Amino acid sequence: GESVGLHLPTLSVQEGDNSIINCAYSNSASDYFIWYKQESGKGPQFIIDIRSNMDKRQGQRVTVLLNKTVKHLSLQIAATQPGDSAVYFCAENMSQAGTALIFGKGTTLSVSS
Amino acid sequence: DAGVIQSPRHEVTEMGQEVTLRCKPISGHDYLFWYRQTMMRGLELLIYFNNNVPIDDSGMPEDRFSAKMPNASFSTLKIQPSEPRDSAVYFCASSLDRPLEAFFGQGTRLTVV
Numbered sequence: 001g002e003s004v005g006l007h008l009p010t011l012s013v014q015e016g017d018n019s020i021i022n023c024a025y026s027n028s029a030s031d032y033f034i035w036y037k038q039e040s041g042k043g044p045q046f047i048i049d050i051r052s053n054m055d056k057r058q059g060q061r062v063t064v065l066l067n068k069t070v071k072h073l074s075l076q077i078a079a080t081q082p083g084d085s086a087v088y089f090c091a092e093n094m095s096q097a098g099t100a101l102i103f104g105k106g107t108t109l110s111v112s113s
Numbered sequence: 114d115a116g117v118i119q120s121p122r123h124e125v126t127e128m129g130q131e132v133t134l135r136c137k138p139i140s141g142h143d144y145l146f147w148y149r150q151t152m153m154r155g156l157e158l159l160i161y162f163n164n165n166v167p168i169d170d171s172g173m174p175e176d177r178f179s180a181k182m183p184n185a186s187f188s189t190l191k192i193q194p195s196e197p198r199d200s201a202v203y204f205c206a207s208s209l210d211r212p213l214e215a216f217f218g219q220g221t222r223l224t225v226v
Contacts, residue, residue, distance in 0.1 A: 032213055043117075043204055043217030044156070089156065093213075100146055100169065101215055105155035 009105070015113040019080045023073040023090035023104055030092040034101065035064060035075045038087045047075070047088075051095075077109075085111045117218035119205050125224045131193040134221045136205030137186055146206040146215060147180055147190050156204070162188065195225045 013019050025033070031052040036044035050057045050064045050073075057064050063076040073090050087108050091101040118137040126132050138145045146161040160170040165182045173180070177196070182188040192199055202222050206215040 034214060036217075041219075043206075043219050045217070046214050049214060095213055098163065098168070100144075100158050100161045102158065103148075103156040 010108045010110065012110045012112065013080050015080060015082060015111055017080055019075075019077040019084070019109060019111075021075045021077075021088050021107045021109065023075075025071050025073060025090070025092050025104075027092060027094070027102075028068075028071065029094050029097075032093050032095040033064070033066060033073050034091045035062075035073075036089045036091060036103075037084075038089065038106070040086075044089060080109075080111050082111045082113055085109055117205055117207055117216055119203075119218035119221050121221060122219060123222045123224075125226065126195055128196055128225055129194045130225075131191065132195045132199075132223060132225075134190040134203050134205075134223070136188045136190070136218060138188070138205070138207030139216055140186065141209070142207035142216075143210050144208045144215070145182060145188050146204075146208075147188070148204040148206065148217075150202045150204060150220070159190070159203075192223075195223075197225045200224050 034049040035047040037047050038044045048059045048062050048064050050066050055066050061078045065074045077084055087106040089103050089106045091103045093099045093101045120135045143164050147159040148156050149159055150156045159172045160180045161168055162182045178192055180190045202220045204217050204220045206217040208215040
């Protein structure tokens with residue numbers, strides 16, 4: 001099976017709420033993680049990344065948290081907007097080994113106004 | 114840079130026909146990836162290249178699939194003969210000297226009837 005997966009396939013929130021999307025990974029050797037956003041009809045777009053020597057990283061309205069103890073990754077979106085509606089994927093790889101990103105199946109985020 | 118460019122955007126073909134998907138990576142990127150996306154299996158890595166050399170093709174479904182990268186600015190993914198179960202969106206992505214953040218093209222939606 002896949003080494004990266006997601007706890008919930010869909011998430012529905014109200015505009016202005018905070019969203020939390022979760023991801024579990026199984027490869028303890030992975031040292032690099034990315035969140036991608038995919039809008040309908042488009043390719044995945046980079047949101048934020050984090051290396052295994054960090055447990056938190058913040059971007060614009062987004063925060064990624066990494067818990068290596070339980071192999072868990074989460075993406076928090078503050079003040080969710082309708083434009084945030086998309087499918088969100090987490091991905092992992094072993095950066096030093098030069099391996100490719102391996103993706104989870106994705107969570108669909110729906111934002112209603 | 115225009116980003117990763119894929120062609121065609123849409124392809125409809127009859128079972129048994131040969132299909133060729135094309136990709137132009139971002140200039141200067143050393144890694145090129147081919148992914149396939151379906152509802153059932155999500156984003157699957159098919160093959161990736163480093164400096165035009167195939168590194169890992171373990172994700173290629175079967176001998177009907179082949180990929181080439183004759184130079185740093187062009188890659189093809191060929192399916193011969195095509196089957197209905199090959200219907201999916203095929204993405205090409207590229208990244209800099211190590212496969213960290215990968216930039217995706219818009220994808221080719223393949224329908225085999």
